[in-house]
Amino acid sequence: MNKLIKYSLLGAALFTTMVSCEKDFLQTAPTDQVNTDDAFSTTANIWAALNGVHRTMYSQIFGRQAQGGQSGNMMYMDVLGEDVVFSSAANSWFRSEYRWISHRDATSDIVKYNYLFYFMIIGNVNMILANVDAAEGPDDDKAILKGQSLVYRAWSYFQMVQLYGKRYEAGGDNSGLAVPLVTQPTSEIKPRASVEEVYAQINADLDAAMQYLEGYSRANKSHFDLNIAKGIKARVALTQQNWALAAQMAHEAREGYPLMSHDEYLSGFNDYGNREWMWASHIQSDQTNYFYSFFAYMSNNYNSTAIRTNPKLIFSVLYDRISPTDIRKQLWDPTGENEAEFPTPPNGARFPYYSRKFSVADPGMSIGDVPYMRGAEMYLIEAEALARSGQDGDAAAVLYELASNRDPEYTLSSNTGAALIEEIMFQRRAELWGEGFRFYDLKRTNSPLDRTGGNHNGSYTNGVFEVPVGDIRWEFLIPQDEINNTNGVVVQNPI
């Protein structure tokens, strides 16, 4: 045995034993995620942060099938109303919402989704607002990023304040609790702000956003431009009973969005290319939304269990009131036997008042675009605001523009006062059926829920036919997680 070999081996061994690795050996980073610092380094990257929020609008939320981004809120709002009717006892999705049970259960999905979904959007846009000024990039981009972020924040708070707070009363007491106001990234626990405070923030954000978005021409309808900011402002003003502002904003917002043709009206409400659509997401096949698609619950032809066994119908009382010459009348089949024009999925059940308003273009895919704002709504806001502020003639004229497009036989309304308002509200129900407005409309107009006299079945509604105004059930409960996580700083609504 050669000592030289042994000693050189020993030297090598000592060296290997004691040597350490290169300094960055222990530095690792994910490959499917990006560090927050990098995410906000340039305006180009911040555009990606904003587009991530746009994507959230049609992403599955919390893994729940009924919550496909914003369309989840839309369906909850209509299911709580009277114009969407359950056809059978089958398929449990939305059933307990239909019965007015879930939104009064602090641990339910609907309660948590409607809170956290919007706060998730607010959290993301607050990060953009907090970091955009320090990023590299053109000032024009920064203005647009801020403007869109502020619209998101305003709209998200507007969606929530109507659910978790009491209805806004112009000139009344709006000091009741709404939701916490978080306007920048923080870890500080915030209590619920008042309804008044939340509306003040919404209006401040929208006003600022309109400044930033002046002159911005957007790439597609998933983005906010000045028209959309104004459209949301119109909704807010209408809810705050600020009629003049609502009418003005709605009028300005619809500029450039002409009403669709009758052919387009019957084409399935699934394409954001429609000229009347103002704001919508576009869903492509590699971003498919599977069974959490809006169309898996509200269409006539996608092969989901909900559509096959429990398709959603129109309230017969509403249907019966629609004029036979109105194109909208053709969206529903009062007989439940019209197989030619109302295709169902294979083995799909068929019921009277079956709807074909929404249908997928390719029955093999659940995807379809969902409208968040259409020109017609702006006509309706303008008409309603004018009517409620006593300008009956102007109101009837605006209504005529919309109604005569839908029904060639429609004649200028001679109604005035409450009758005119009632007519506008009927037009609103017929026009916006299934588009997520009904619970909000009932609450903001202080109207009772009335499902009587039509095709609602007491066995499916659990006997919930009427809910009077002022009932505590008009307020959603705050999610129990929020109360737990804030150690009670956030308090619950009355039970």
Add this chain to the structure above:
Amino acid sequence: MNFTLCANPCATHWRLALTAFVLAGGGLSDTVYGSTVRTENIILQQTATGRVTDLQGNPLEGVSVKVKGSQLSTVTDAQGRFSLANVPQGATLEVSSIGFTSIEIAAGVNLAIQLADQMSVLEEVVIIPYGTTTRATYTGSVAQIGSEAIDKRPLTNVANALVGAAPGIQSSVASGSPGATPEVRIRGFGSISAGNDALYVVDGVPFDGNISSLNPDDIESISVLKDAATTALYGSRGSNGVIMITTKKGKAGRNSLNFKATGGIVERGLPEYDRVNAQQYYPLAWEIYRNTLHYGSAGIPLDIANSIASGLTNEYDGDDYEGIYDLLGYNPFNVAPDAIVDVNGNLNPNAALLYADDLDWADQAAQGGKSRQNYQLSYDGGNDKSNFFGSLGYTEEQGYLIKSSLQRFNARVNVGAQPVSWFNTGLNVSGTYTRTKPENTGGTSFINPFYISRFIAPIYPVHLHDPATGEYVLDANGNRQYDFGDGRPFAGGRHTIFENLNDDQLQILGALGARAFAEVKFTPWLKFRSNIAFDLDDRHSRTYDNPTLGDGAPSARAYQNFYRRTSYTFNNGLEYENRFGRHHLTALALHEVYAYKYNNLSGSRSGIIVEGITELPNFANVLGVSSVEDNVKIESYLARVNYDFDQKYVLSASIRRDGNSRFHPDFRWANFWSVGGAWNIEKENFFEASWVDYLKLRVSYGSVGNDSGLGEYPYQALYTLGRNNAGEPGFVQASLPNDSLTWETAYAFDLGLEFSAFKGRLNGAVEFFNRETGGLIFPVPQQLAHGGTYNGSHHFEIDMNIGNLYNRGVEVQLNGQVVKGDNFSYTAALNWTTFKNRITRMPDLQPLLINGNKAYSEGHSIYDFYMREFYGVDPETGDALYLTDRLSNNARIIGQDTVTNQYNEANLRYTGDSSIPDFYGSMNHTFAYKNISLGVQFTYQVGGKVYDGAYASLMHGATYGTALHTDILNRWRQPGDVTDVPRLDNGNQTNQSGASTRFLTSASYFQLNSVVLSYNLPKSWLGRFKADRASIYLSGENLALLSARSGMNVSGSFDGSVGNDYTFSRIFSAGINLSF
């Protein structure tokens, strides 16, 4: 000269090696020494022969027989026989074997030598990190499981051998899925949000692969390390205990070939819950509906509600109503739909079932292959320069559930060589190829057969029937058709059996493991050793969802996912061992790097083009394509010193410094250390109790870390890529930062007394442990208003090191040879553990964190239930009543209690219950009579509670068409009824049956885990097969479970939850072992 190579540096073998080295004179004086011996033996030589058996008379193979003071040695063959030529006259033979007491005996012929087995724990070799030691000089706490506890049981997954193996090891019973791994916890629960899983170490190196890819028949031993003195050497990964698995290797001086074949049957081990039948169900559903109409928002008078429910009235107050038949959608009886249940709620006495044989979904879902077979071929051998072990194995297990199967091919080669006396090397390579058909079990998916078959009401047939006659409706080929049940209110339009049969899932797993070492001995007391280990683990998953029914409808879809995990560990160390008189000192210094890499590639498409082809190009639309790579790295320095004085006084100390990529550079490095001591009292002169063979007091204390379960980048604030808005790139907020996040650190104290008495007939240990974990990581939930993510935990959580807890307990192990006769013996092993888990510090801002039906706060365990407390049922209204802490319009005071019928008003509170048992343990009984032996293993736990969520879901009427537990027959029915089952109501689920203490159930159980009956065939029968040894055996696994409620999977988890899981299998097996 005989010594064995092992994949670990082995302390005991160092001694042998040293002796050999000295005797060999550094390899140069061999001939001189040899010639001297030969000269002496020319006159005096003789041949020594004999047979070595254990105390039961079983031949012992591989026993070392060595001439004392000489290098002459041999080992026994498979029959225990040895023959040693050229033995000097009057020489003494040293007979020794691992696990047996060594003896010395005068050389002679036809010696009958009996070795006492491992009851003499003193000499037992203990496998520890980076080496081995003996029981006597070990200062820590270890439980060892030998291959004999594994090889006759039908275990597809080796981790099942840990169930009930020793005190301090708490385990769940693995699911029935073939190859499933049981959960194992060592000495309590040390973490809340980081992992509680023990570290698996295979052949000396942390193992990142799937334990189910190891072949149980390749396992030589499993050591479970429980205390810090030992696990501190695994530093940041050691705090939850370490399970060291050592594979077999060849033994010098023998050559053998072993063949083993087993076959068995598999069946469901746990019965389903007791549920009502169809005749009971329909009137109950009627009552649910009637109550809803009468007591619910509709407020319909009772007589009208009765009539509506029966289907005899369909309008009230201008609104339409349906009868119960319309709500359930099915009439399984031969009477008219409005004549099933009368207005008094009674089933029509003429009603008979139309398809009584087709209502049991659980039975029809349990039509899997139900079989198990296993074949093993292994051979090993060696001489003084090299040794080898090779094995080939095939295992096929088909579960009781439809399309549930595993096929596994294993191969291993373990070779060692010592070409020159100063150089030692070895390579251990294994490969595994597994094909499994995974199951869609767990949770509340419509394709989970356990969920659907448990909860579907007993009125819905599996197949299509003519509603009038009840006859099966056959298709064009005359086959029965499944009833997709569009009209079912529960799981309508879905069919778990059809979908599981027509969807396809396949997982192909490949695992490759390699361990290599090289060792250079510079001097008799210093050597350098280099270890490299590499594990590769691939999984290719394919899923196809059929276009007819289910998630794949209407156009079918296919997914493929490929992942690869690779990890390597490379370490280099210097080892020192020397003796100075009666002083014995060993030391180790080592540098190690570890790197882990995970890659995943997945793609999915929908819209099948040609039927029968499930490759992705055969689908029209791309649904998604994704990939990811993750990396974790650890760099470490470690050192250890062991000292003993004549094996009487033992001291040990270790230190390890770890740097870990999971943490921020400023908080990345930490030191972990341990000290330990042992005192072998029986060696003291003053100790005179001659009936005590062994008495050792030991103590250890040390710090260990825990970085498991944290993800790869837990400190970083991240945005998730790929959240594109149609064609525009997008990302969203994913996590918030915490740069100061670091390991949880546990300080573990261990005090043990080990003893053996009456020549080993009674031995055992009593141990006290106290593991205090600091810097406990809490995922502190943030206010929801601060945002969140739409998957994962939804609202943000920030992992913070704030909080302490301890696990403190006592373990007792007793082994006794109760009866020891010539032909009959009975051995019993009992173990018992009790421990207390307590949180001692919480975050200042979050003194109470609620997590599901538990909460964390100081003074409570991590598994204390925190929920609403059920008070009882109001005899007047049938309302469920709950305790509350405030008086409201809905609340009232009864005696000392404030109760409410509004679930949301009832406050959450600690209920005084925990899922942690008062004590748990196991019993092993072994009976031997001549060539027959019978081994029986029981496990038990006493105390603790389970929240039986499955039972809760069977105890309400909130969903029409779901099954009901027979306990519901005790429900409240009318004013005055005194019961603990509230009024059934479809519209009032939250109030009437929300989660509360009502569904907490005793978690005590007693389980018969394993029975093995084996018979060693007499020698006289073996000649014709030319076999050395043969045994046949019968065994059974999971034979019985006694618990508070039939159907409750009480031994499936630690946190007291019950899911809709693939419940465990009962396996009966028969096998044969042949050795040549």
